[in-house]
Amino acid sequence: MGVGAAGSASAIESLGAGRLNRKKLSATVVVAGGGLAGVCAAISAARDGAQVVLIQDRSRLGGNSSSEVRMHVCGANNPKELRLWRETGIIEELKLTESATNPQRSFEFWDLILYDKVVSEPNITLLLDTAVIDAHLEGGRLEGGRIASIVAVSPLLEEIYEITAQYFIDSTGDAGLAFAAGAECMRGREGRDVYGESLAPPQSDLKTMGNSILFFAKKHGKPMPFIPPPWARKFSQGDFANRSIRSWEYGYWWIEWGGEMDTISDNRAIRHELLRIVLGVWDYIKNSGNHPESAEWALDWVGMIPGKRESRRIRGAHVMTQQVLERAEPYPDRVSYGGWPMDDHPPEGIDRKDLEPCTQIPFKQPYHVPLRSLYSINRPNLLMAGRNISASHVAFSSTRVMATCAAMGQAAGTAAAFCAANQCLPRDIVADADLLRRFQQHLLRNDQSLIGIRHEDPANVAAAGRATCSAETAQGKCANIIDGWTRDIGDGDCHQWQAPLEAGPQWICLEWDAPQAIKSIQLVFDSGLNRHLFLSGEDTAYNPQTRGPQPEIVADYVLEAQCDGAWKSLAAVKGNFLRLVRHKLDCTASKLRLTVERSNGDPLARVFDIQCYSSAHE
Numbered sequence: 001m002g003v004g005a006a007g008s009a010s011a012i013e014s015l016g017a018g019r020l021n022r023k024k025l026s027a028t029v030v031v032a033g034g035g036l037a038g039v040c041a042a043i044s045a046a047r048d049g050a051q052v053v054l055i056q057d058r059s060r061l062g063g064n065s066s067s068e069v070r071m072h073v074c075g076a077n078n079p080k081e082l083r084l085w086r087e088t089g090i091i092e093e094l095k096l097t098e099s100a101t102n103p104q105r106s107f108e109f110w111d112l113i114l115y116d117k118v119v120s121e122p123n124i125t126l127l128l129d130t131a132v133i134d135a136h137l138e139g140g141r142l143e144g145g146r147i148a149s150i151v152a153v154s155p156l157l158e159e160i161y162e163i164t165a166q167y168f169i170d171s172t173g174d175a176g177l178a179f180a181a182g183a184e185c186m187r188g189r190e191g192r193d194v195y196g197e198s199l200a201p202p203q204s205d206l207k208t209m210g211n212s213i214l215f216f217a218k219k220h221g222k223p224m225p226f227i228p229p230p231w232a233r234k235f236s237q238g239d240f241a242n243r244s245i246r247s248w249e250y251g252y253w254w255i256e257w258g259g260e261m262d263t264i265s266d267n268r269a270i271r272h273e274l275l276r277i278v279l280g281v282w283d284y285i286k287n288s289g290n291h292p293e294s295a296e297w298a299l300d301w302v303g304m305i306p307g308k309r310e311s312r313r314i315r316g317a318h319v320m321t322q323q324v325l326e327r328a329e330p331y332p333d334r335v336s337y338g339g340w341p342m343d344d345h346p347p348e349g350i351d352r353k354d355l356e357p358c359t360q361i362p363f364k365q366p367y368h369v370p371l372r373s374l375y376s377i378n379r380p381n382l383l384m385a386g387r388n389i390s391a392s393h394v395a396f397s398s399t400r401v402m403a404t405c406a407a408m409g410q411a412a413g414t415a416a417a418f419c420a421a422n423q424c425l426p427r428d429i430v431a432d433a434d435l436l437r438r439f440q441q442h443l444l445r446n447d448q449s450l451i452g453i454r455h456e457d458p459a460n461v462a463a464a465g466r467a468t469c470s471a472e473t474a475q476g477k478c479a480n481i482i483d484g485w486t487r488d489i490g491d492g493d494c495h496q497w498q499a500p501l502e503a504g505p506q507w508i509c510l511e512w513d514a515p516q517a518i519k520s521i522q523l524v525f526d527s528g529l530n531r532h533l534f535l536s537g538e539d540t541a542y543n544p545q546t547r548g549p550q551p552e553i554v555a556d557y558v559l560e561a562q563c564d565g566a567w568k569s570l571a572a573v574k575g576n577f578l579r580l581v582r583h584k585l586d587c588t589a590s591k592l593r594l595t596v597e598r599s600n601g602d603p604l605a606r607v608f609d610i611q612c613y614s615s616a617h618e
Contacts, residue, residue, distance in 0.1 A: 022161075025053055025161055029169060031169045032172050032176065033172035034055070034057075038385070039114055041383075041416075043413065050123060052121075053165070054126050055127045055130050066111050071307050073534040075338075075340065075402070076403070079339065079340065096533075099545075130152050132176055133151055133180065134151035135182075144380065147168050150181075169385060169412050171386045174312055175311070186313045186319075187206060188393065191204035199394045208259045209309040210257045210347060211258045211271075211306035211308050213277075213307065215250075217248040217300055218300040226299070232279035235284040235288075245281075245285060250539070252281070312388060313396060314388050315390055317390075318331075320370075320392065333372055335450070336368075337450070339398075340398045344397045374415070375426040381426075385412040410446070414448070442457075449486075465510035465612075473498040473604065475494050481510075481610050485609075500604055507593050507596070508596075515589060518588070519584065520612070521582070522613075524580055550600060556574050557594060557595060558595040559583060561585075
């Protein structure tokens with residue numbers, strides 16, 4: 001692929017520029033890949049004032065979580081040992097919105113939620129059905145050269161784009177942008193001698209985890225025969241000795257194959273083999289005689305896009321490894337966290353019927369993700385988020401799950417916008433302690449949880465106020481509202497104000513010795529982060545969840561300020577279902593009062609934090 005100015009022109013010409021409409025775009029940030037990592041990266045950068053172009057090669061956003069694939073959005077809190085640590089920030093906003101507005105349990109509606117969140121951001125230009133095919137570097141293909149522009153094409157629209165930007169984020173999963181730009185990449189499984197990882201194979205190889213295709217089935221109340229096509233695989237009971245067939249409504253993640261092939265260039269062949277396997281498994285269920293209870297069930301949906309686990313990874317300034325995850329290395333430049341077990345799968349997938357389909361090793365505590373693993377070692381204005389970050393294969397077996405990837409996306413998008421505002425590179429944030437502190441505080445302000453770092457933004461004037469309230473519980477003192485912690489962190493303190501609502505509305509008030517000019521207020525509510533929350537077609541995963549608006553969240557409230565001795569109404573909200581709520585206003589107040597009228601079902605008013613700023617959040 002060409003990377004100089006001539007190379008970019010050559011790429012355009014080779015695609016038949018005479019018949020494609022050429023378009024030139026410019027942005028602060030280009031995000032390639034519209035999975036959850038890319039969506040969160042684009043939204044976070046846009047909300048921080050950056051002009052963003054988000055490029056997605058499909059017609060839908062969401063990647064493996066979309067209706068095209070339908071995999072669970074798992075994260076740090078899925079292992080029971082770390083149930084406390086559901087991710088916050090934009091991914092929590094998306095999950096809370098889905099839970100509150102999608103009682104029909106529709107994956108297509110999840111697609112629409114993601115689409116709505118993206119197109120509602122005025123700073124985002126969304127290019128669906130568009131793929132990055134080339135990159136132009138400043139000064140040509142020089143080691144350490146910055147990316148100046150990328151080339152993307154949309155055959156559906158018969159358009160080709162040259163897009164210039166200051167910063168680029170690769171959230172393609174396959175590291176497609178990084179590969180086009182000549183960024184250093186990694187692939188396969190590192191041998192034990194590379195990083196000294198006990199879980200690594202003895203020798204390095206190019207094998208990866210395989211891909212999966214899911215299916216949905218439905219009960220019809222009458223016999224539903226199934227005749228497989230002649231090309232479907234044939235299975236017997238012994239093929240499932242280590243694979244459980246428990247229910248029919250949601251297909252099996254262990255329908256996995258292709259790890260011994262190239263999951264990028266061999267994708268078409270892998271998809272066909274997975275379809276052979278899916279139909280063969282269903283044929284066994286329906287026609288082997290071993291599952292007569294499936295007689296009234298029929299296939300309702302079969303995926304045509306393989307859910308990909310692994311392909312390329314981009315080498316960053318730091319490579320995360322098994323050891324640093326196990327000891328939860330407290331990186332000074334930590335920007336997100338993970339906690340899904342190290343979860344490796346045999347490359348042969350379902351063909352290794354003698355092996356368990358996965359080996360999971362849980363963590364005792366969540367681990368940190370450093371900014372240095374989210375930017376390229378040799379393309380200084382290239383960041384990454386998702387399953388292509390800088391990690392060994394062993395570490396990647398944990399970092400790859402979507403909620404963890406989404407939190408990385410928010411970190412990368414925020415970093416790109418922060419760099420643009422401060423005219424620096426991601427590596428400069430790490431090198432400058434003051435810049436790093438400011439950046440981490442900005443992440444916290446945007447509800448990105450950072451383990452062990454308290455919210456201490458000097459711009460937050462609420463911290464200088466005194467808290468009083470109408471009532472409080474023994475644990476939920478009103479002073480907790482300004483303690484700097486915006487979630488339960490497992491230290492025995494709830495870090496929130498609590499008051500019983502059975503006697504009626506309850507209020508909490510902040511008071512200052514001198515009036516404060518306030519233009520922005522942020523409220524952080526309890527959203528039950530100790531529970532699972534994700535869309536699923538699997539009854540045993542979906543039905544135990546608390547669906548709808550989460551009961552702890554404050555639903556109805558009134559916000560007032562005392563200005564010149566008189567109380568002024570700032571906001572009256574009904575039916576809130578979000579954890580983080582922002583209000584822009586313009587007042588000079590000596591007191592600020594939040595009155596909680598109703599929760600979404602919890603008997604207590606629960607508020608983690610009130611933040612007040614003299615400038616509006618952009």
